[in-house]
Amino acid sequence: MIKKYEELMRICLDEALKYRFEVAPNPMVCAIVYDEANDKIISKGTHEKFGENHAERNAILNAGDIDFSDKTLIVNLEPCSHQGKTPPCVDLIIEKGFKKVVIGTYDPNPLVCSQGTMKLKNSGIEVVVGILENECIELNKVFIKNVTKKMPYVTVKIATTFDSKIVTAGGESKWVTGEASRDYVQKLRSQYFGILSGSGTILADNPALTCRIKGERTPERIIIDRHGKISFDYEVFKDDGTRVFLATNNLERDFPTNVVPIEFANFRDLFAKLYNNGIYSILVETGKTILTALIKQEMADEIYKFVSPKIFGNGMDFVGNLNVFKINECYKLEFRKMEKVEDDILIKAKFLYDE
Numbered sequence: 619m620i621k622k623y624e625e626l627m628r629i630c631l632d633e634a635l636k637y638r639f640e641v642a643p644n645p646m647v648c649a650i651v652y653d654e655a656n657d658k659i660i661s662k663g664t665h666e667k668f669g670e671n672h673a674e675r676n677a678i679l680n681a682g683d684i685d686f687s688d689k690t691l692i693v694n695l696e697p698c699s700h701q702g703k704t705p706p707c708v709d710l711i712i713e714k715g716f717k718k719v720v721i722g723t724y725d726p727n728p729l730v731c732s733q734g735t736m737k738l739k740n741s742g743i744e745v746v747v748g749i750l751e752n753e754c755i756e757l758n759k760v761f762i763k764n765v766t767k768k769m770p771y772v773t774v775k776i777a778t779t780f781d782s783k784i785v786t787a788g789g790e791s792k793w794v795t796g797e798a799s800r801d802y803v804q805k806l807r808s809q810y811f812g813i814l815s816g817s818g819t820i821l822a823d824n825p826a827l828t829c830r831i832k833g834e835r836t837p838e839r840i841i842i843d844r845h846g847k848i849s850f851d852y853e854v855f856k857d858d859g860t861r862v863f864l865a866t867n868n869l870e871r872d873f874p875t876n877v878v879p880i881e882f883a884n885f886r887d888l889f890a891k892l893y894n895n896g897i898y899s900i901l902v903e904t905g906k907t908i909l910t911a912l913i914k915q916e917m918a919d920e921i922y923k924f925v926s927p928k929i930f931g932n933g934m935d936f937v938g939n940l941n942v943f944k945i946n947e948c949y950k951l952e953f954r955k956m957e958k959v960e961d962d963i964l965i966k967a968k969f970l971y972d973e
Protein backbone atom coordinates (compact mmCIF):
# COMPACT_ATOMS: atom_id res chain seq x y z
CA MET A 619 0.00 0.00 0.00
CA ILE A 620 2.95 2.36 0.69
CA LYS A 621 3.74 2.52 -3.07
CA LYS A 622 0.12 3.54 -3.75
CA TYR A 623 0.24 6.20 -1.03
CA GLU A 624 3.46 7.53 -2.55
CA GLU A 625 1.82 7.73 -5.97
CA LEU A 626 -1.14 9.65 -4.53
CA MET A 627 1.17 11.88 -2.45
CA ARG A 628 3.02 12.82 -5.65
CA ILE A 629 -0.29 13.97 -7.13
CA CYS A 630 -0.85 16.07 -3.99
CA LEU A 631 2.63 17.64 -4.31
CA ASP A 632 2.12 18.55 -7.99
CA GLU A 633 -1.35 20.02 -7.39
CA ALA A 634 -0.35 21.95 -4.26
CA LEU A 635 2.60 23.58 -6.05
CA LYS A 636 0.26 25.33 -8.52
CA TYR A 637 -0.75 27.84 -5.83
CA ARG A 638 2.71 28.79 -4.49
CA PHE A 639 2.15 32.56 -4.58
CA GLU A 640 -1.61 32.62 -3.99
CA VAL A 641 -1.49 30.79 -0.62
CA ALA A 642 1.62 32.42 0.87
CA PRO A 643 2.44 32.77 3.71
CA ASN A 644 0.32 29.64 4.19
CA PRO A 645 1.70 26.25 3.12
CA MET A 646 0.99 24.59 -0.23
CA VAL A 647 -1.38 21.70 0.48
CA CYS A 648 -3.48 19.28 -1.53
CA ALA A 649 -5.67 16.46 -0.22
CA ILE A 650 -7.21 13.42 -1.88
CA VAL A 651 -10.22 11.39 -0.77
CA TYR A 652 -9.33 7.83 -1.71
CA ASP A 653 -11.39 4.64 -1.81
CA GLU A 654 -8.83 1.97 -0.93
CA ALA A 655 -11.10 -1.02 -1.46
CA ASN A 656 -11.82 -0.01 -5.05
CA ASP A 657 -8.49 1.77 -5.71
CA LYS A 658 -10.33 4.92 -6.78
CA ILE A 659 -9.68 8.62 -6.26
CA ILE A 660 -13.03 10.07 -5.18
CA SER A 661 -12.00 13.73 -5.10
CA LYS A 662 -9.13 16.20 -4.83
CA GLY A 663 -8.99 19.49 -3.02
CA THR A 664 -6.27 22.12 -2.92
CA HIS A 665 -5.62 25.17 -0.77
CA GLU A 666 -5.89 27.79 -3.51
CA LYS A 667 -5.83 31.16 -1.82
CA PHE A 668 -4.64 32.60 1.48
CA GLY A 669 -7.57 32.94 3.90
CA GLU A 670 -9.77 30.56 1.92
CA ASN A 671 -10.66 26.88 2.44
CA HIS A 672 -7.89 24.48 3.36
CA ALA A 673 -7.19 21.53 1.06
CA GLU A 674 -8.88 18.93 3.31
CA ARG A 675 -12.14 20.92 3.40
CA ASN A 676 -12.11 21.36 -0.39
CA ALA A 677 -11.45 17.63 -0.97
CA ILE A 678 -14.35 16.74 1.35
CA LEU A 679 -16.66 19.29 -0.31
CA ASN A 680 -15.67 17.99 -3.76
CA ALA A 681 -16.45 14.40 -2.70
CA GLY A 682 -20.08 15.39 -2.17
CA ASP A 683 -22.57 13.67 0.11
CA ILE A 684 -20.91 10.24 0.52
CA ASP A 685 -20.08 7.81 3.30
CA PHE A 686 -16.51 8.54 4.44
CA SER A 687 -16.30 5.70 6.97
CA ASP A 688 -14.37 3.44 4.56
CA LYS A 689 -12.35 6.25 2.92
CA THR A 690 -8.75 7.35 3.29
CA LEU A 691 -7.67 10.97 3.25
CA ILE A 692 -4.21 11.60 1.75
CA VAL A 693 -2.63 14.98 2.53
CA ASN A 694 0.93 16.31 2.23
CA LEU A 695 0.88 18.29 5.51
CA GLU A 696 -0.58 17.40 8.91
CA PRO A 697 -4.16 18.73 9.10
CA CYS A 698 -4.54 21.77 11.36
CA SER A 699 -6.01 21.35 14.80
CA HIS A 700 -6.35 25.01 15.73
CA GLN A 701 -8.81 27.73 14.81
CA GLY A 702 -7.21 30.07 12.27
CA LYS A 703 -8.91 32.01 9.47
CA THR A 704 -10.87 28.79 8.89
CA PRO A 705 -12.11 26.15 11.40
CA PRO A 706 -9.75 23.22 12.29
CA CYS A 707 -9.59 20.60 9.52
CA VAL A 708 -9.06 17.82 12.06
CA ASP A 709 -12.55 18.41 13.50
CA LEU A 710 -14.11 18.11 10.04
CA ILE A 711 -12.17 14.88 9.30
CA ILE A 712 -13.35 13.39 12.61
CA GLU A 713 -16.92 14.59 12.02
CA LYS A 714 -16.97 12.92 8.58
CA GLY A 715 -15.71 9.69 10.16
CA PHE A 716 -12.76 8.85 7.88
CA LYS A 717 -11.22 5.38 8.28
CA LYS A 718 -7.64 6.45 7.71
CA VAL A 719 -5.53 9.59 7.23
CA VAL A 720 -2.19 9.43 5.38
CA ILE A 721 0.08 12.43 6.04
CA GLY A 722 3.30 13.51 4.29
CA THR A 723 4.89 15.46 7.13
CA TYR A 724 4.07 17.01 10.50
CA ASP A 725 3.10 20.66 10.84
CA PRO A 726 6.42 22.51 11.45
CA ASN A 727 4.79 25.08 13.74
CA PRO A 728 6.19 24.04 17.15
CA LEU A 729 2.98 25.22 18.85
CA VAL A 730 0.78 22.73 16.99
CA CYS A 731 3.21 20.09 15.63
CA SER A 732 1.72 16.56 15.93
CA GLN A 733 -1.39 17.83 17.74
CA GLY A 734 -3.62 17.20 14.70
CA THR A 735 -2.28 13.66 14.41
CA MET A 736 -2.89 12.99 18.12
CA LYS A 737 -6.46 14.24 17.89
CA LEU A 738 -7.16 12.01 14.87
CA LYS A 739 -5.65 8.97 16.61
CA ASN A 740 -7.57 9.66 19.83
CA SER A 741 -10.80 9.62 17.87
CA GLY A 742 -10.01 6.15 16.54
CA ILE A 743 -8.81 7.09 13.03
CA GLU A 744 -5.82 5.15 11.71
CA VAL A 745 -3.00 7.58 10.93
CA VAL A 746 0.08 7.01 8.73
CA VAL A 747 2.76 9.76 8.79
CA GLY A 748 5.91 10.20 6.69
CA ILE A 749 4.92 9.28 3.12
CA LEU A 750 7.43 11.05 0.79
CA GLU A 751 8.44 13.09 3.82
CA ASN A 752 11.55 14.68 2.27
CA GLU A 753 9.63 15.80 -0.81
CA CYS A 754 6.83 17.16 1.39
CA ILE A 755 9.36 19.16 3.47
CA GLU A 756 11.09 20.41 0.30
CA LEU A 757 7.76 21.61 -1.15
CA ASN A 758 7.05 23.71 1.90
CA LYS A 759 10.61 24.76 2.84
CA VAL A 760 9.67 28.43 2.48
CA PHE A 761 6.62 28.03 4.73
CA ILE A 762 8.68 26.08 7.27
CA LYS A 763 11.25 28.91 7.50
CA ASN A 764 8.48 31.54 7.56
CA VAL A 765 6.50 29.89 10.33
CA THR A 766 9.45 28.91 12.52
CA LYS A 767 11.65 32.03 12.10
CA LYS A 768 9.33 34.75 10.72
CA MET A 769 12.01 35.33 8.08
CA PRO A 770 12.22 34.78 4.32
CA TYR A 771 13.80 31.61 2.91
CA VAL A 772 17.09 32.59 1.24
CA THR A 773 18.66 30.72 -1.68
CA VAL A 774 21.98 31.82 -3.16
CA LYS A 775 22.57 31.14 -6.84
CA ILE A 776 26.12 31.33 -8.09
CA ALA A 777 27.68 30.43 -11.43
CA THR A 778 31.32 29.40 -11.16
CA THR A 779 34.10 27.76 -13.08
CA PHE A 780 35.56 24.42 -12.04
CA ASP A 781 38.05 26.40 -9.90
CA SER A 782 35.21 28.41 -8.29
CA LYS A 783 35.84 31.73 -10.10
CA ILE A 784 32.95 34.02 -11.05
CA VAL A 785 34.83 36.72 -13.01
CA THR A 786 38.06 36.57 -15.05
CA ALA A 787 41.15 38.56 -14.06
CA GLY A 788 40.17 40.92 -16.90
CA GLY A 789 36.75 41.56 -15.34
CA GLU A 790 34.68 39.45 -17.75
CA SER A 791 31.73 37.54 -16.35
CA LYS A 792 29.62 36.78 -19.42
CA TRP A 793 29.21 33.90 -19.51
CA VAL A 794 30.71 31.65 -16.87
CA THR A 795 28.16 28.87 -17.42
CA GLY A 796 26.27 27.60 -20.47
CA GLU A 797 22.91 28.55 -21.93
CA ALA A 798 21.00 25.68 -20.29
CA SER A 799 22.17 26.80 -16.82
CA ARG A 800 21.11 30.36 -17.60
CA ASP A 801 17.68 29.13 -18.71
CA TYR A 802 17.45 27.17 -15.45
CA VAL A 803 18.10 30.39 -13.52
CA GLN A 804 15.28 32.13 -15.39
CA LYS A 805 12.89 29.42 -14.18
CA LEU A 806 14.31 29.70 -10.68
CA ARG A 807 13.67 33.45 -10.62
CA SER A 808 9.97 32.89 -11.28
CA GLN A 809 9.72 30.76 -8.12
CA TYR A 810 10.85 33.42 -5.62
CA PHE A 811 9.11 36.43 -4.12
CA GLY A 812 12.27 38.52 -4.30
CA ILE A 813 15.59 38.61 -6.11
CA LEU A 814 18.51 40.30 -4.37
CA SER A 815 21.66 41.81 -5.81
CA GLY A 816 24.35 44.24 -4.74
CA SER A 817 25.76 47.51 -6.01
CA GLY A 818 28.93 45.72 -7.22
CA THR A 819 26.94 43.50 -9.59
CA ILE A 820 24.58 46.27 -10.75
CA LEU A 821 27.45 48.65 -11.58
CA ALA A 822 29.48 45.90 -13.31
CA ASP A 823 26.75 44.18 -15.34
CA ASN A 824 23.64 46.42 -15.33
CA PRO A 825 21.33 43.35 -15.18
CA ALA A 826 17.53 43.69 -15.43
CA LEU A 827 16.98 40.81 -12.93
CA THR A 828 13.63 39.96 -14.46
CA CYS A 829 12.25 36.57 -15.43
CA ARG A 830 12.29 36.48 -19.19
CA ILE A 831 10.11 33.36 -19.56
CA LYS A 832 6.83 34.40 -21.18
CA GLY A 833 3.89 34.16 -18.82
CA GLU A 834 6.07 33.62 -15.72
CA ARG A 835 6.21 35.97 -12.78
CA THR A 836 9.13 38.38 -12.20
CA PRO A 837 10.17 38.58 -8.55
CA GLU A 838 10.34 41.92 -6.77
CA ARG A 839 13.88 43.25 -6.80
CA ILE A 840 15.99 44.05 -3.76
CA ILE A 841 19.11 46.09 -4.43
CA ILE A 842 21.76 46.74 -1.81
CA ASP A 843 23.29 50.17 -2.24
CA ARG A 844 24.07 51.47 1.22
CA HIS A 845 25.47 54.82 0.10
CA GLY A 846 23.12 55.52 -2.81
CA LYS A 847 25.77 55.36 -5.51
CA ILE A 848 23.67 53.66 -8.24
CA SER A 849 21.70 56.05 -10.45
CA PHE A 850 18.06 55.23 -11.15
CA ASP A 851 18.88 54.88 -14.88
CA TYR A 852 20.12 51.32 -14.31
CA GLU A 853 17.97 48.51 -15.74
CA VAL A 854 16.85 47.14 -12.35
CA PHE A 855 15.00 50.36 -11.57
CA LYS A 856 12.87 50.27 -14.76
CA ASP A 857 9.21 50.38 -13.73
CA ASP A 858 7.62 47.13 -14.95
CA GLY A 859 4.93 47.09 -12.29
CA THR A 860 7.00 45.25 -9.64
CA ARG A 861 8.40 47.00 -6.58
CA VAL A 862 12.13 47.56 -6.25
CA PHE A 863 13.30 47.59 -2.64
CA LEU A 864 16.41 49.71 -2.28
CA ALA A 865 18.35 48.67 0.81
CA THR A 866 20.13 51.90 1.60
CA ASN A 867 21.16 54.15 4.40
CA ASN A 868 21.09 57.22 2.17
CA LEU A 869 17.56 58.60 2.25
CA GLU A 870 18.62 62.05 1.05
CA ARG A 871 17.44 61.35 -2.51
CA ASP A 872 14.20 61.52 -4.48
CA PHE A 873 13.04 57.96 -5.16
CA PRO A 874 11.02 56.95 -8.24
CA THR A 875 7.50 55.76 -7.35
CA ASN A 876 8.33 52.06 -7.92
CA VAL A 877 11.34 52.24 -5.56
CA VAL A 878 10.80 51.50 -1.85
CA PRO A 879 13.80 52.56 0.27
CA ILE A 880 14.58 50.41 3.32
CA GLU A 881 17.15 51.43 5.94
CA PHE A 882 18.89 48.46 7.49
CA ALA A 883 21.61 47.56 9.97
CA ASN A 884 22.52 44.06 8.74
CA PHE A 885 20.99 41.19 6.77
CA ARG A 886 18.85 39.97 9.69
CA ASP A 887 17.31 43.43 9.98
CA LEU A 888 16.85 43.76 6.21
CA PHE A 889 15.28 40.33 5.80
CA ALA A 890 12.90 40.88 8.72
CA LYS A 891 11.75 44.14 7.08
CA LEU A 892 11.36 42.43 3.70
CA TYR A 893 9.36 39.61 5.31
CA ASN A 894 6.98 42.22 6.72
CA ASN A 895 6.62 43.53 3.16
CA GLY A 896 5.49 40.13 1.85
CA ILE A 897 8.88 38.89 0.60
CA TYR A 898 8.67 35.31 1.86
CA SER A 899 11.56 33.92 -0.20
CA ILE A 900 14.65 35.49 -1.78
CA LEU A 901 16.95 34.37 -4.57
CA VAL A 902 20.37 36.00 -4.14
CA GLU A 903 22.29 36.72 -7.35
CA THR A 904 25.33 38.75 -6.36
CA GLY A 905 29.08 38.70 -6.40
CA LYS A 906 31.61 37.68 -3.82
CA THR A 907 31.22 40.58 -1.36
CA ILE A 908 27.57 40.08 -0.50
CA LEU A 909 27.82 36.31 -0.55
CA THR A 910 30.70 36.46 1.94
CA ALA A 911 28.72 38.78 4.24
CA LEU A 912 25.62 36.56 4.00
CA ILE A 913 27.56 33.44 4.97
CA LYS A 914 29.33 35.25 7.83
CA GLN A 915 26.00 36.50 9.15
CA GLU A 916 24.53 32.98 8.74
CA MET A 917 21.61 34.29 6.73
CA ALA A 918 21.59 32.00 3.67
CA ASP A 919 19.55 28.79 3.81
CA GLU A 920 20.62 27.09 0.63
CA ILE A 921 23.02 27.44 -2.29
CA TYR A 922 22.62 26.46 -5.95
CA LYS A 923 26.13 26.32 -7.36
CA PHE A 924 26.38 25.94 -11.12
CA VAL A 925 29.85 24.67 -12.04
CA SER A 926 31.09 24.97 -15.62
CA PRO A 927 33.89 22.82 -17.06
CA LYS A 928 36.20 25.88 -17.35
CA ILE A 929 39.25 27.02 -15.40
CA PHE A 930 40.15 30.74 -15.11
CA GLY A 931 43.15 30.29 -12.78
CA ASN A 932 42.88 33.77 -11.33
CA GLY A 933 39.96 36.19 -11.17
CA MET A 934 37.24 36.68 -8.57
CA ASP A 935 36.49 33.79 -6.20
CA PHE A 936 32.83 33.19 -5.42
CA VAL A 937 33.42 33.71 -1.71
CA GLY A 938 35.99 35.79 0.22
CA ASN A 939 37.61 35.81 3.64
CA LEU A 940 35.45 34.11 6.24
CA ASN A 941 38.14 34.24 8.96
CA VAL A 942 38.44 30.48 9.00
CA PHE A 943 41.87 29.49 10.30
CA LYS A 944 41.10 26.09 11.74
CA ILE A 945 39.11 23.34 10.05
CA ASN A 946 36.66 23.20 12.92
CA GLU A 947 35.88 26.90 12.36
CA CYS A 948 34.60 26.27 8.83
CA TYR A 949 31.06 26.88 7.60
CA LYS A 950 29.27 23.62 6.85
CA LEU A 951 26.91 22.47 4.15
CA GLU A 952 24.87 19.39 3.48
CA PHE A 953 24.77 18.29 -0.16
CA ARG A 954 21.17 17.74 -1.24
CA LYS A 955 21.22 17.09 -4.97
CA MET A 956 23.53 17.14 -7.95
CA GLU A 957 22.37 17.29 -11.55
CA LYS A 958 23.90 17.71 -14.96
CA VAL A 959 22.67 20.79 -16.82
CA GLU A 960 24.05 20.16 -20.31
CA ASP A 961 27.83 20.69 -19.94
CA ASP A 962 27.54 22.17 -16.41
CA ILE A 963 26.84 20.61 -13.05
CA LEU A 964 24.37 22.04 -10.55
CA ILE A 965 25.04 21.29 -6.89
CA LYS A 966 22.27 22.06 -4.43
CA ALA A 967 23.36 22.31 -0.80
CA LYS A 968 21.86 23.45 2.46
CA PHE A 969 23.80 25.63 4.93
CA LEU A 970 24.14 24.07 8.37
CA TYR A 971 24.46 26.50 11.25
CA ASP A 972 24.87 25.73 14.92
CA GLU A 973 21.61 26.61 16.69
Ligand SMILES: NC(=O)c1ccc[n+]([C@@H]2O[C@H](COP(=O)([O-])OP(=O)(O)OC[C@H]3O[C@@H](n4cnc5c(N)ncnc54)[C@H](OP(=O)(O)O)[C@@H]3O)[C@@H](O)[C@H]2O)c1
Nearest residue numbers: 776777784791816817818819843844904905906907908911
Ligand atom coordinates in the same frame (compact mmCIF):
# COMPACT_ATOMS: atom_id res chain seq x y z
N1 LIG B 1 28.93 34.29 -11.65
C1 LIG B 1 27.90 34.69 -10.95
O1 LIG B 1 27.00 33.91 -10.59
C2 LIG B 1 27.79 36.16 -10.61
C3 LIG B 1 26.57 36.64 -10.10
C4 LIG B 1 26.50 37.97 -9.76
C5 LIG B 1 27.61 38.79 -9.93
N2 LIG B 1 28.75 38.30 -10.43
C6 LIG B 1 29.92 39.16 -10.63
O2 LIG B 1 30.34 39.60 -9.35
C7 LIG B 1 30.96 40.87 -9.51
C8 LIG B 1 30.50 41.80 -8.42
O3 LIG B 1 30.83 41.26 -7.17
P1 LIG B 1 31.18 42.22 -5.97
O4 LIG B 1 31.67 41.38 -4.87
O5 LIG B 1 32.04 43.32 -6.47
O6 LIG B 1 29.79 42.89 -5.67
P2 LIG B 1 28.41 42.44 -5.00
O7 LIG B 1 28.63 41.35 -4.02
O8 LIG B 1 27.40 42.24 -6.05
O9 LIG B 1 28.02 43.77 -4.23
C9 LIG B 1 28.97 44.31 -3.35
C10 LIG B 1 28.39 45.45 -2.61
O10 LIG B 1 27.65 45.03 -1.49
C11 LIG B 1 27.71 46.00 -0.48
N3 LIG B 1 28.17 45.38 0.76
C12 LIG B 1 29.40 45.08 1.13
N4 LIG B 1 29.44 44.52 2.34
C13 LIG B 1 28.16 44.46 2.75
C14 LIG B 1 27.53 44.01 3.94
N5 LIG B 1 28.24 43.50 4.96
N6 LIG B 1 26.21 44.07 4.03
C15 LIG B 1 25.48 44.57 3.01
N7 LIG B 1 26.03 45.07 1.87
C16 LIG B 1 27.35 45.00 1.75
C17 LIG B 1 28.71 47.03 -0.94
O11 LIG B 1 28.00 48.05 -1.56
P3 LIG B 1 27.54 49.37 -0.88
O12 LIG B 1 28.66 49.79 0.00
O13 LIG B 1 27.29 50.26 -2.04
O14 LIG B 1 26.31 49.07 -0.15
C18 LIG B 1 29.47 46.30 -2.01
O15 LIG B 1 29.99 47.14 -2.98
C19 LIG B 1 30.58 41.40 -10.87
O16 LIG B 1 31.73 41.42 -11.70
C20 LIG B 1 29.58 40.40 -11.39
O17 LIG B 1 29.71 40.19 -12.79
C21 LIG B 1 28.88 37.00 -10.79
